[in-house]
Amino acid sequence: MWRELRPLGRHPDSGGYRRFAWTPADAECRGWFEGQARLRGLVYEVDRNGNQWAWVGDPGAGDAVVIGSHLDSVPDGGAFDGPLGVVSSFAALDELRARGVEFTRPLAIVNFGDEEGARFGLACVGSRLTAGQLTKEQAHRLTDGDGITLPRAMETAGYDPDAIGVDSDRLDRIGAFVELHVEQGRALDLSGDRVGIASAIWPHGRWRFDFRGEANHAGTTRLVDRRDPMLSYAETVLAARREARLAGAVATFGKIAVEPNGVNAIPSLVRGWLDSRAADQESLDAVVTGVEQAAHAYAREHGVELDVVRESFTPVVEFDHALRDELARILGKEKDPALAVPVLGTGAGHDAGILSGRVPTAMLFVRNPTGVSHSPAEFAAEDDCVAGVRALADVVEGLAGK
Structure with missing residues (x-):
């Protein structure tokens, strides 16, 4: 999966990514997501705001566990911010199937659109629209540096800008959203841990x-x-x-x-x-x-x-305490305090933070040895990424497995 995704939207001179909303590079990433969903026999759909969903089980059953992140980038961004969460979600599903886990709740993998806000200047457009934090009228006024409006960009990409807006019915189906993300800082590197749990997102x-x-x-x-x-x-x-x-x-x-x-x-x-x-x-x-x-x-x-x-x-986002504590219990194996997963705050915004006002949300971080993010130098070691996949699989099994 990583080899297939890596070249999409990568600039040949800078080595960074320019996966901006509703551009050809974004379309390639979205096509990759759909291909991964169909390869696994998942129920694939795109919501009214252009967010992509891949379902295991009945999408309308309710109380679903949702995992995922985003695929777009900042200008000349790195390979891991966003995509690591999406790739890890598909990999975690593969791991759970290899374990023979049966699900008691629906499971979905999501790619939220325009999380970085690189083109239209507002972050988390897809999740903001879904949660009602951005109205259709406000979104229609967004323009990029070339004067192209968001509606025109969506139409060019084949989507209906008049359909966007709050999606309460979809949010009501979600029982928990867990977003895995590369850490944007060095707290885990300094503590020697591969995986951490988010406590809160700073106001920004x-x-x-x-x-x-x-x-x-x-x-x-x-x-x-x-x-x-x-x-x-x-x-x-x-x-x-x-x-x-x-x-x-x-x-x-x-x-x-x-x-x-x-x-x-x-x-x-x-x-x-x-x-x-x-x-x-x-x-x-x-x-x-x-x-x-x-x-x-x-x-x-x-x-x-x-x-x-x-x-x-x-404003400050305190992740759902009960869900956060449940993740700590699942990953910490309470019997051995030495295995406890660190809980840390972050200064970076995420879709999980936007959705936190409507559904229980939590985040997992994967160690970033340099702390560099939003740069082509962004990096996470393969063994740490694998540890993140296994942690995410453990969480999903704990929340939705028999």
Whole structure:
């Protein structure tokens, strides 16, 4: 499976993946998922929001155990973020069948669409629509960098954008959702564990900072006469680092757009996107407030106008305690404390976090020896991936097996 999936959407120069929503690369990944489902004789379906499902048992019976993740990527992303959870889900099913496990509950493997938000700027679109956290009207207003709307992109890919929206009937069928994911950090590597259980997802969000100045000639305009928004932006980037360090949080300006974007032109507009995350809401608020205050001060200093828009926000997500404890019981083999699986928090958002308000959700992490993610250097060793598959199989057997 990994060999078949690896080349799909991989850029020949960067070695990273560009599997963006509703593109040909995304279609190839979706075709791969459907092929894996049909190869195993599973009931395959696509829901109204374009999420793919592969079922063992009756999809309408209710109280289903669902496993899976996503297949799309960030720009030049790594091979493991998302795909490891989907590949491991199919592999876990193979393992359970090899064990001869019979299921007492329906089992589904899912590929949620547009989890990374790389094309339209909003993460977890497929799961947000399903859970009612994103309305059809809001989704229809999303556009990519080329001005293509989400509805147009869906239509081009052969899907109906007018059908999207909350899918309560489907959510009502789910008794538990368990998402396996490569760890995006080094906690497991530092502890020496191959697999961990998620406790919570940090609150996080994205804010757009629009610095508006005055375009002018780079060679003839005196420094004192300039209204250069790049200066305010650059100082705000440094302020974000300072505020995050003080709060024990993280803050990143990772995307920028400049107009007119000429080497010999003072910019008229610098637009930067802030991503910030913290272990608690108070710390996150302190970071964002501090960055905004600093940005406004720098803008005034340089004669620049500033608008700040919160584009997305996800509050802290505490995964279902009963389900989390059940996973710990299944994997920890309570009889031997030395086998206990560590429980750790994460600063990364996931579909499991979006769905947590509607269904019991939990996550498993697989060790990442470098901690690198959202990069072609992202990596997990084969034996650790196998350990993740076996852990996921154990969980599914514990939750849905006889």
